[in-house]
């Protein structure tokens with residue numbers, strides 16, 4: 001099959017890109033490996049998830065959230081919004097298509113995209129002038145190599161497969177990772193009566209969602225360092241010194257840390273209080289080794305667990321299916337060009353949703369990419 005633009009991935013970034021291209025009347029096809037759009041939100045997110053960012057930072061092009069929508073939307077409301085978006089703009093991704101290989105064909109200057117139809121098992125080949133990568137920053141769950149992990153008899157799962165603490169009542173559960181997912185999953189486990197320990201390796205800012213919202217609003221007018229000082233001061237007042245509980249603040253401010261390392265501050269959902277109360281235990285460092293049920297930590301501490309949840313983040317999966325990734329990405333599957341033109345590669349290759357700025361970033365990328373493709377097409381025609 002031949003088209004003008006192939007978009008790989010029907011998450012918020014891919015959907016928004018298609019909508020923006022349609023506005024420019026540029027034909028496009030979305031290939032999605034799952035049987036549904038926004039699979040991260042519909043299949044791989046835990047039940048109690050609420051959007052961490054205020055609603056105005058979580059909307060797609062041409063469709064602002066309604067006035068009656070709460071500032072911090074629960075997952076279900078956001079999924080409803082995506083449903084309405086797909087219906088309103090009549091987006092029809094081709095589902096059950098896992099893109100396995102994409103290469104640039106120099107002989108005809110076109111992209112060749114090979115997708116496996118997971119229903120029929122057949123390989124389909126798509127040809128296009130433009131290729132947009134929209135498979136997301138959260139392509140594959142990252143589980144670190146741990147010595148002896150194969151001897152662990154209990155359940156091991158990645159945060160993307162975690163739904164709720166319901167099945168963990170009374171169990172000893174270790175959550176690896178003190179980022180947003182790890183802290184929120186610990187809270188959820190504890191609420192469901194699991195004996196919960198969280199393993200935290202690196203310092204993280206802990207903040208309330210309100211102060212981050214305030215900070216994000218200020219960022220439009222005030223330099224990052226000043227906003228960071230403000231946010232850190234307020235957070236210190238709100239939480240006090242948490243180092244005695246094993247929670248350390250980085251020297252760099254929360255927004256600067258996010259900007260330079262991509263590591264987001266932890267938006268506290270109530271986990272800190274449970275840590276203070278001793279309901280959730282913190283261990284600093286990493287896992288040294290595992291032998292059966294017994295984990296030995298880097299600090300020498302030993303403890304038995306029934307289950308381990310790895311909230312150890314994600315890897316971009318782009319390099320697994322995009323052979324000619326180097327026209328737009330580095331080896332780690334993130335853009336090689338700096339912001340704000342990170343979305344544009346060579347050979348008509350683009351990416352949306354890789355600016356580490358969530359839904360707002362994906363929405364901006366979609367607008368930029370569609371504008372650019374449309375202007376490239378206009379120069380070809382003239």
Ligand SMILES: Cc1cc2nc3c(=O)[nH]c(=O)nc-3n(C[C@H](O)[C@H](O)[C@H](O)COP(=O)(O)OP(=O)(O)OC[C@H]3O[C@@H](n4cnc5c(N)ncnc54)[C@H](O)[C@@H]3O)c2cc1C
Pocket residue numbers: 008009010011012013014031032033034037038039040041045046049050051052053057058097098099100134135136137138139181317321352353354357358359360362
């Ligand atoms: C737990 C969690 C909470 C989050 N909370 C927020 C928040 O509050 N606010 C915010 O702005 N952001 C949040 N994010 C970030 C969020 O992931 C993004 O904002 C958004 O989902 C990114 O959209 P995307 O389209 O780029 O990627 P995704 O939503 O990951 O979509 C990528 C799509 O590509 C498909 N795909 C992948 N590989 C292939 C292939 N080879 N072939 C075909 N299809 C493929 C996938 O199935 C998926 O449907 C959160 C992320 C996580 C993990």
Ligand SMILES: *[C@@H]1O[C@H](CO)[C@@H](O)[C@H](O)[C@H]1NC(C)=O
Pocket residue numbers: 034035095096119
């Ligand atoms: C995709 O596959 C699922 C089964 O895995 C099936 O239920 C669904 O109908 C398929 N969708 C399309 C559009 O082929």
Ligand SMILES: *[C@@H]1O[C@H](CO)[C@@H](O)[C@H](O)[C@H]1NC(C)=O
Pocket residue numbers: 172195197281303
């Ligand atoms: C809960 O975990 C702690 C260690 O963090 C352990 O000492 C205690 O025995 C566990 N409680 C139960 C009921 O297993």
